[in-house]
Amino acid sequence: MGRHEILRPSRRAFLQGAGLVIGVTLAGRGMAANLIQGEPADVQNPEAKAFNAFVRIAPDSSVTVLSKHIEFGQGPYTGLTTLVAEELDADWSQMRVEAAPADDEIYKNLAFGLQGTGGSTAIANSYDQMRKAGATARAMLVAAAADEWGVPAEEITVSKGVISHQASGHSSDFGSLADKAATMDAPSEPTLKDPKDFVLIGKDRPRLDTPSKVDGTAVFTLDVLADDMLIAVVAHPDRFGATVASVDETEARKVPGVVDIKTIPQGVAVYAENTFAALKGRAALKIDWNLDAAETRSSEEIYEEYRQMIGGAQGLEAANEGDVDGAMNGDGITTLSVDLVFPFLAHAPMEPLDAVLMRQADGSIDCYNGAQFPGQDKAAIAEVCGVDPANVRVNTQLAGGSFGRRAQFGSPYMREAAEVFKASGMTRPVKHMWTREDDIRGGFYRPIYVHSLRGAIDGAGNIVAWDQSIVGQSIMNKDELDTTSVEGASDMPYRIANRRVTAHQPKLGVPILWWRSVGHTHTGFAVETFIDQLLDKAGKDPVSGRLALLPDDARERAVLEKVAEMADWGSPLPDGRRRGVAVHKSFSTYVAEIAEVSIGEDGGPKVHKVWCAVDCGVAVNPNIIRAQMEGGIGYGLGAILYDEVTLGDGGRVVQSNFHDYRSLRISEMPQVEVAIIESSAAPTGVGEPGTPPIGPAVANAWRRLTGQPVTRLPIMSAAGV
Amino acid sequence: MVSFTLNGEERRFDGDPETPLLWVIRDAERLTGTKYGCGIAQCGACTVHVDGMTRRSCITPIADLEGSSVTTIEAVSGREAEAVQTAWTAIDVPQCGYCQSGQIMSAVSLLQMNPAPSDADIDAAMAGNICRCATYQRIRQAIHDAASSLEG
Numbered sequence: 001m002g003r004h005e006i007l008r009p010s011r012r013a014f015l016q017g018a019g020l021v022i023g024v025t026l027a028g029r030g031m032a033a034n035l036i037q038g039e040p041a042d043v044q045n046p047e048a049k050a051f052n053a054f055v056r057i058a059p060d061s062s063v064t065v066l067s068k069h070i071e072f073g074q075g076p077y078t079g080l081t082t083l084v085a086e087e088l089d090a091d092w093s094q095m096r097v098e099a100a101p102a103d104d105e106i107y108k109n110l111a112f113g114l115q116g117t118g119g120s121t122a123i124a125n126s127y128d129q130m131r132k133a134g135a136t137a138r139a140m141l142v143a144a145a146a147d148e149w150g151v152p153a154e155e156i157t158v159s160k161g162v163i164s165h166q167a168s169g170h171s172s173d174f175g176s177l178a179d180k181a182a183t184m185d186a187p188s189e190p191t192l193k194d195p196k197d198f199v200l201i202g203k204d205r206p207r208l209d210t211p212s213k214v215d216g217t218a219v220f221t222l223d224v225l226a227d228d229m230l231i232a233v234v235a236h237p238d239r240f241g242a243t244v245a246s247v248d249e250t251e252a253r254k255v256p257g258v259v260d261i262k263t264i265p266q267g268v269a270v271y272a273e274n275t276f277a278a279l280k281g282r283a284a285l286k287i288d289w290n291l292d293a294a295e296t297r298s299s300e301e302i303y304e305e306y307r308q309m310i311g312g313a314q315g316l317e318a319a320n321e322g323d324v325d326g327a328m329n330g331d332g333i334t335t336l337s338v339d340l341v342f343p344f345l346a347h348a349p350m351e352p353l354d355a356v357l358m359r360q361a362d363g364s365i366d367c368y369n370g371a372q373f374p375g376q377d378k379a380a381i382a383e384v385c386g387v388d389p390a391n392v393r394v395n396t397q398l399a400g401g402s403f404g405r406r407a408q409f410g411s412p413y414m415r416e417a418a419e420v421f422k423a424s425g426m427t428r429p430v431k432h433m434w435t436r437e438d439d440i441r442g443g444f445y446r447p448i449y450v451h452s453l454r455g456a457i458d459g460a461g462n463i464v465a466w467d468q469s470i471v472g473q474s475i476m477n478k479d480e481l482d483t484t485s486v487e488g489a490s491d492m493p494y495r496i497a498n499r500r501v502t503a504h505q506p507k508l509g510v511p512i513l514w515w516r517s518v519g520h521t522h523t524g525f526a527v528e529t530f531i532d533q534l535l536d537k538a539g540k541d542p543v544s545g546r547l548a549l550l551p552d553d554a555r556e557r558a559v560l561e562k563v564a565e566m567a568d569w570g571s572p573l574p575d576g577r578r579r580g581v582a583v584h585k586s587f588s589t590y591v592a593e594i595a596e597v598s599i600g601e602d603g604g605p606k607v608h609k610v611w612c613a614v615d616c617g618v619a620v621n622p623n624i625i626r627a628q629m630e631g632g633i634g635y636g637l638g639a640i641l642y643d644e645v646t647l648g649d650g651g652r653v654v655q656s657n658f659h660d661y662r663s664l665r666i667s668e669m670p671q672v673e674v675a676i677i678e679s680s681a682a683p684t685g686v687g688e689p690g691t692p693p694i695g696p697a698v699a700n701a702w703r704r705l706t707g708q709p710v711t712r713l714p715i716m717s718a719a720g721v
Numbered sequence: 722m723v724s725f726t727l728n729g730e731e732r733r734f735d736g737d738p739e740t741p742l743l744w745v746i747r748d749a750e751r752l753t754g755t756k757y758g759c760g761i762a763q764c765g766a767c768t769v770h771v772d773g774m775t776r777r778s779c780i781t782p783i784a785d786l787e788g789s790s791v792t793t794i795e796a797v798s799g800r801e802a803e804a805v806q807t808a809w810t811a812i813d814v815p816q817c818g819y820c821q822s823g824q825i826m827s828a829v830s831l832l833q834m835n836p837a838p839s840d841a842d843i844d845a846a847m848a849g850n851i852c853r854c855a856t857y858q859r860i861r862q863a864i865h866d867a868a869s870s871l872e873g
Contacts, residue, residue, distance in 0.1 A: 037753065073816030073854045206813055213818030214809045216754025216794030220819060223753035231748070256737060274748040275757075276740045350758050350766060350819040350853045400756070400819025401853050436759040623813060627859070631816055634855020658763035658851060667844035669857035 034227035038356070038368050039219055041101040041395040042066075049182035051137035053106045054130065055084055057182070061161060061175035063090050063137075065130075066100040068107035068115060069122040070372055071209055072349070072399040072406070073631070074687040075624035076122035078207045080130050082620060083123075086200045087134030087193060090174070091161035097208050102374030102394035116373040118407045118514070120587035120685020123620055127683050128192075135190035137181075141174060144181035148172075195618070195680060204623035209398065221397045224356040224368040226429035230259060231278045232420045233433060235268040235285050239651045240443055241509045242294040244268060248286035255281040262423035266416040271424055279435070295509025296651040299448065299644075302508065303341055306450035306471040315469055315502030316481040318490035322498030327465035328456050336537055337454040338530060341712040342472075342522045343644030345446035345515050346661060351400020352439040355417040357381070358429035364391035365426075369414070370399025372406035380411035384418035385426065403516040403635065405444065412444070412511070440661050441653040445645055446515035447473040447508075449485075451526045456498075461538040463549070465498040468526065473512050474505040475519075481505075484514070488523030488586060488692065493556050494531060494549040510647070516635060517688040520586040524692030525640070525699065525713075528582035532700045533709060542581045542700065543569050555615050556583045558677050559592035562613035566675055567594040577608065580700025582693040589689035590615040590677075593633065595670070597701035604716045605702050607637060607670040612690065614674065617681035625686050626674040632690025633672055638664030640695035642714050725786045728752075728796035738784035742776070743767045745783045746793060754794035754822045758851070765850030768823035769793050775830045777849075794822040801832040804867040814863050816854035824850045828864050837868050 048058035056064045065084045069076035077097045085095050100107045104114045110125040112118075138158055145163045146153035149170045156165050164171040174181075195201070212218035237243065247268050249261045257277025262269045268285055272278035297305075328335060355369040365387055371377045374394045382389040399406060406413075417432040424430050434442065449472035456465035468489055474482035481503055483490075490501040515521055535545035543564045550557050560583045563569075573579065576598045583592035593612045600606030612629045619625055642662035646654040655661040699710040712718040722735045727750060734745050741760075746752050746769070755778060758766030762777040769778045770792040805828045815821045824847070831838055831846040838846065843864050852860070 036751070073818070075816075206810075207815075209818065210810050210813050210815055213815035213821050214806050214825065216822045218818050219753070220756075222757065225751055225753070274736070274740075274744060276737060276744045276748070279760075280737075348853060350764070350817060350851070351756070352758075399817065401817040403853070433757075436761075436764075627813065627816060627856070630858050631855045634857060635853065638855070657761055658759050659761065663764075663851045663853060664855055664857075665851065666847045666857040666860060669855060669861075672858055 036225040036227060037219060038224035039099065039395060039397055040366070041099055041393060049178045051140055051182055052133050052186065054133040055088070055137045057137065057174050057178040059175045059178060061094050061173045062096050063088065063094050063174065064096040064098055067097050068100045068109070069117040069126070070099065070370060070396050070399060072370060072402045074122065074628060075207060075621065076117065077209055078205060078624065079123050079620055080126055081208060082200050082205055083127060083130035084134035086198060087131045088138045089158035089160070092200065092205065094161050094174070095208070099396035102371065102378045102396070104375035114373070115375045116407060118372060118404065120589065120687045120689060122685065122687070123683050124588070124685050131192050132190055135192055136186050139187045139190050140184040141177055141181045143184040144177045145170070145172060148177065148180065201618065201620050202622070205621050207624070218398055220351050220400050221354045221356060221369050222351055222433060224397065224431065226356060226358050229356070229429040229431055230271045230273070230424065231275045231433065232269050232271045232424070232430050233278045233282050233435065234264070234266055234416065234420060235270070235282050235287055236438060236442065237267060237289045237294070239289070239291060239294040239296060240511065242289040242291050245288040245290040251284040251286070252281040255284060260424070261285070264416070264419040264423050266419060269420045269423060271430070275433070294651060297647065298649050298651065299343065299647045302448055302647070303450060306448065306506070307339065309471050309504045309506065310450070310452045310469045315504045318481055318486040318503055319499055319501040324465050324467050324498045324500040327498035328454065328467065330456070330458070330464070332459035333464070334457045334537065335454060336457070336534060337452070338533065338709060338711060340451040340453070340526055342449040342525070343646065343713060344448050344510070345521070345639055345643055346440050346645050347403040347405035347515055348439060348661060348663065349399070349401030349403055349405055352434040352436055353405070353413050354431065354433040355414060356429060356431045357417060357421040359426045363387065364393065366393045366395060368395045368397055370402065370406050371396040372402055373408065373411065376409060376411045377414040380414040381418045384415055385422050404514040408444070408513065436658065437656045440645065440655050440657060443511035444513040445510065446521055447475065447512040449522045451522065453526060453530045455530060455534045457534060457538045461540065463496050463534050463538065466496045466500070468501045469504065470501070470523070471504040471506065473508050475512060475514055478505065484519045486523065487519040488584065489527055492527050493551070493554050493585065494546070495551060496549070516632070517586050517691045520584060520688070520692040524582070524584040524586070525695045528584060528693065528696030529699050529709065532580070532696070533703070546583065555590045556585060556592070559583060559590045559613040559615050562675055562677060563592040563594050563611050566613065566673060567611040569594065578701045578704035580697045580702070580704065582696035582700065584692045586689045586692050588684040589686060591629070591689045591693050593693040593697045595694065595697040595701050597698055597705060599705055604719055605641065605698055607698055610670045610672045610694065610697070612672060612674045613677060614686065614689070615677035615679055616686050616689070617679050617683040619676050620683055622676055625676055628686040629674045629690040630672045632688065633694045634664050634669055636691035636694040637670070637698065638662065640698060640713055641668070641716050644714050644717060723783050723787050725788065726790040728792055734783050738782065740783050742769070742778035742781040742783055742786060742791065746778060752793055752795050756819055756822060758820065763851070764820070765827060766820045766823040768826040768850065770797070770826060770830060773833070775827055794826060797826060797829055800871060801867070802829045804870045805829050805832065805863070808863040808867040808870065811866065812859050812863055814856050814859040816856055820850060820852045824852065824860055828860070828867070831864065832867060832871065836871055838864060
């Protein structure tokens, strides 16, 4: 990756010996903000030539790809660079990558219409665009070579970063021709390779970000350093919607290193010369909160209200085929019903939310952060700080995970960081950070959902009716049907003649957000555990029973057949072990998983092994696809086994950190075996689709082990473990 | 005033003696490879070596380190460190990467004490290091690979 050497000699000397400058003031020392460590966006090497918005080539032949997508683990830096390198016929060793600057037009996600990373779209929306960016640059290099050598462009070949004309014996690297090539006309419609000629796409490729993440030099937002920088933390209300009534700052101001304390709309900000002083100062604050507008219901009260809703007012119709009521009451019908409860979930990325803001001498503002929606962040900063958006630069840093947390319309977190900065007077750079407690208690959770499912089986063992109600907040804050509430259920692939899915979307004073795989976190679980119970009741095998319900052209079929083959489904199992299967499509990617489970020493599920088959179209980098399946499975498994954010009496969040908001640990990670279905279909995403099937696969095995269906998550808490 | 050795150099810290080592390393010394993840020794992102043993720097007051020798990811070295970092790179262990400094510090320490760890040994030594990306399968593989490379 392109790390910028921005330490100047004076800064180096400062780092090496002078120690911290202590000054108890918000006022700066009168100099423009100096970045000491960080990745500024769009630093132009005057010698590197821009071929288009995504590709720059320097005299040393290094090719830099500007990634419009943030890197927080799913591999877009490597993936997008691979797409460019393929069509450019570059050598992999000459490829570099940097974050693109914030620009909702030039760098928009073609699936969203604004710049943003999410919805497992990075490769899907960039596949043609990045290939064309590479092919365009290649055509310009070839045109320059043809002109330079006086030979026909059609006779020129490019391979592994070398441009050649065989007949004349001419050859050149990219760098020598970059100056001239950058001035050539770009072809209006560059020719893309036939996939059979791919050299890089489809093969394992080492990640570009691995080396810096192994030696500690990778710079995340928390690692950004600026001269004279303050550290700020905010005391947040202990209930959602509460506001500051009064603050006693006396003790906090006595903490050495605390510089100032300001009340902002989000709480009370403490500014200090170092992190420990900021934390100590915050702990010493005495704050009375105004609860007039606060959400004070507990999780149990919310669950109960949601259950009542199902029997009450009519829901929003998401699917309605055939005659569900008639089929449920037909002759010789056996019915089955189950209610499911899903808790609030925090995303808990390893790096809690943070941002560094600094004002330059010309009044413009630089923000360094893990920008998942950079344009939204820019607009929020501009509005709060009262500057023109054109004078705000968002410098996207590597982020320590997100799982949806950093992608927010309106950027509420960035508004808080900007309020903190503004209240400081904006004279010194400010690093605003959340602690893990702020993160777990900070809201923007995967919503609580309650599902009610009813199914009918006829005398011949056919599933003839499916009736599903889903209650939960609308993530998109809609009054009409929010498809994210029902995706994965309303469009379930199984052929059931009489089928109804309805949604209820109550309002609640708890801020919510998408969480790795959005609606599929709960719909996948509901559909795949209930179909499993219905098949069981009908005396059908979980794999062949599903296959019999899937249309002939369903892409679920291949992953299901593949995963059954991998696991040798139906073969004898060791004593005390059972298996569960699930298949689910999300973000146009199809994943089937089989989990082998026993009852662990603690009385809860012990997951030994998971087999996973994925169909994501063209596999751009199989190594990264396998990693995303492994990680998606581990992330989902931790959540369904251990995780819930609970509102206690009065609406206070019960959990606070990793001791009571458990994460999967290495000793709990099953062995995961992944197979990728060969496909020539357009590539689809892999960041999220590995997650939805693991919950139901484990729950289905657990039901076979215990005889009891899982009706409440997390499993460990519901099982009283 | 606390005097200690950091990555082989004599250092002094004259701030609040309760300051956790993590914030001395990150704020005062400006070495940012060691990460904050929880502040209560639950996640291991802050793992460093103190006198050759792993320590969660987020709960270790600097006052406890008078005369101690601290090593961070920036300076970890030796054949185990080299083997671990090579193995980590070879199979692309990191995803977001934020926890990996801590994972590597724990893995190096494990191999220094146990050159051929079993899966159970790895579970015991690494269970204190959370990876929210769940790169655990590759962490386990990389530790085995590093152990194999040290045999020869």
